[in-house]
Amino acid sequence: MAPGLSKFHSGEPVPLRSVPDLSIGEFRTAILSAVNSTRSLAALFGMPAGDRHVRLIAVVADSVTNSLSILSTKVGESYPCLTLECPQAHWFEREIAEQWQVHPDGHPWLKPIRFHAPYRTGNSSSPAPVAGVTDFFAMAGPEVHEVAVGPVHAGIIEPGHFRFQCHGEDVFHLEISLGYQHRGVERALVGGPGKRTIHLMETLCGDTSIGHATAYCEAIEALGGTAVSARAQVLRGVALELERLANHTGDLGALAGDVGYLPAAAYCGRIRGNFLNLTAELCGSRFGRGLIRPGGVGFDVDKPLIAKLQERLAAALKDVEDALGLLWDAPSVQARFEHTGTITRETCEALGIVGPAARACGIERDIRQDFPSGIFRFAQIPISKWHSGDVFARAWLRWLEIQRSGAFVREQFASMPDGPILSPAGTLPADHLVVSFVEGWRGEICHVAITDANGRFAHYKIVDPSFHNWMGLAMAMRNQQVSDFPLCNKSFNLSYCGHDL
Template structure:
């Protein structure tokens, strides 16, 4: 199938579990990626409820998605030993549904153990205990950070296994504030559907809202006006500008380089204010709607945004170039937090983290929909896989996004931006499956919707790019000094809440 397309559920192959695993492994061996792996309850051929495994495989070079399924049963052969990018998906399936991936090398919960009103672990002590690796032998020690942090961030626990100052392994434990969003979406879309989508990860409001609306439009056969598609792309690139500028400023702060940090802290606010000019919200809430957008963009307002961008962006470029012209900053970035291309492919990294390792993947190029189908944005890559590489990719994407924005704000299509579509239960194609991919500023966002016989959501799966990339941060810290963690962590800048849905 193609991106943002719906197909009948009966068109998805249902294979025995062993054959399902073989097919997935062969696809990954031939350069496909595992965009999503999850369980969902569906009706089988006899009309009975059945828990089924689903895999969504992305074949980037062909722009094709492949969906496979299998009855979940009580257990199935684990994919992780031969396909490391499946490791977190399989742990989540085991934790949520009790389906065991036989042979998984490190089976433990994804989320912090949940307690009932009496304080007992809901998932049981044999599953709920957080088992951490241990550092044994002379000179070995552990450093525990979090889950409560000094900064204004969500809780997450980082445990460093060290020998002296060198990190042997970083173990990351998240899920302390599980919100149950995916569970809340079942039997929808309800009146709070868009609110859920806009707050899946607050810094990626446009990315997640776009992915969700593309699924609704695919399931309803709705055609989105060209004006709305262009405005969605403009908002998505403004979101990218704001976050990349903020990340580069934060990286500068972490190495004590205040000129770039101070300038980009202010300029990030300018980019957010441009989004506010489109819809009244700095984070884009209320802008993306099923069937189009919630606000029109007239020529005068588009010109005001374009003029503001033309004024601010040269200042942004100057501030970023200060990083590369300062030897002490460059020496701190280079060869710090290296992830090899081999590891990036094995772990299924996406977005900036992958492109910094010379993995040329980008949904805007490989699975283009909307304005990206006819307006190409070059893919920025680096070969170093280190903090410098991740900063360089962000720098290049700033330049590419600015060019895209200037062109489209100057030449807006003169057509409508909405079609009156309403997202309500029952008006979606029954017993269908839709997959929507969007290149958010962190990387590939994947939404999968499955409808029941009444046209309501039987299941809705969200894969934030952070879900793929946290393992990359662990690899970046191996054989690094523990003092390198702040800039390695910031160079990935992953989402806690986007990971835990």
């Protein structure tokens, strides 16, 4: 942790007056000295500070001490950028420039990431971002050409634009342009929490409804001092791992389909539905909507339902083992997976990549271990990792996690504690901040809630794991064949709407 900075913890309410308010020079020095292989920039964002200033707030997470540094500074129209010395700040600083019209001087590619109107208006003297929606990084040279994909794709898929700089079939650079379905979720949360807040959380990234709802509920429970029962914590953990099981299985089937291996693709597509149906048995929704609620969970289980779920889970785990046995035993599949879309450990650390993509590079980074909350404070899932950083590693990592998540769910069902499932929510304190972490199936989910003088949300920041990882996909495509893009893309399977919010 940077010298002189206070240490906080995930889920610990912090009075705003306790957050160090530094000069911009001190702020930069603190971040640059803190971020390294074991300390990551979990969040960096702006919020209004009056007098035509913007308050920048940074959250640095230390996976060794399981602690956080939260620091802030006030800036006017510009400040010296962090990105050149701390690549993890790249995407965050582009977001700050777009939202608040604050120019990070020296940023190498200051282009909006969502292309929406700035939150701060009437600041005509503030420099605009240097690149717009139609501006793309370009290379020049004999036989260098561009390949453009999207934003409208062939099939039912969310919009995103990919611009490849190529020499023949070889990709020199990939630029990813998103923001086509920006919904303004963070802005809609200001003034809450209210009746709509939990529904916004469940739908801001539909395939991670459990993960984001859990992060939100843990944030306001921490602020309000709400004690969640052991039974509710177990049900939350089970739901989170069922979400992981369904999505990892679906991804492995899609990867099989991308290399034309149809047996595993067909089997995994069906088995993914079986895992989703287990969540539906819990709460009536295949995506877990309605299950996670402030104070606990909205649905309980009885012994007959647990027995039914255990039986169906065992069958689904056996089916996925058989289907993936076909995948791993096929030399043609391994030939396409191995040495494709490789990211080095050094690149992964520099970019702050999270989740399975990081663990596939040999980095033991997992919120369930580093910043455990809920049931994960008492029941650990062994951390899976691989070392090669390629498509094979990201696929194999998913299989390892399927086995361990499956074992965890079965153990929790077998030892379900008694008790209530819902506790009354407490009142949120005024002028406080809390950071909530959850390890979603894509990786680190970070929610930062800040209350005003009335105990309402003055600001709410959400960092979906995709926000950290899109640049990782761009790096994975360097020196690859352009035809490898579908396979590399699916090996990350990042969220458009989770990024666009």
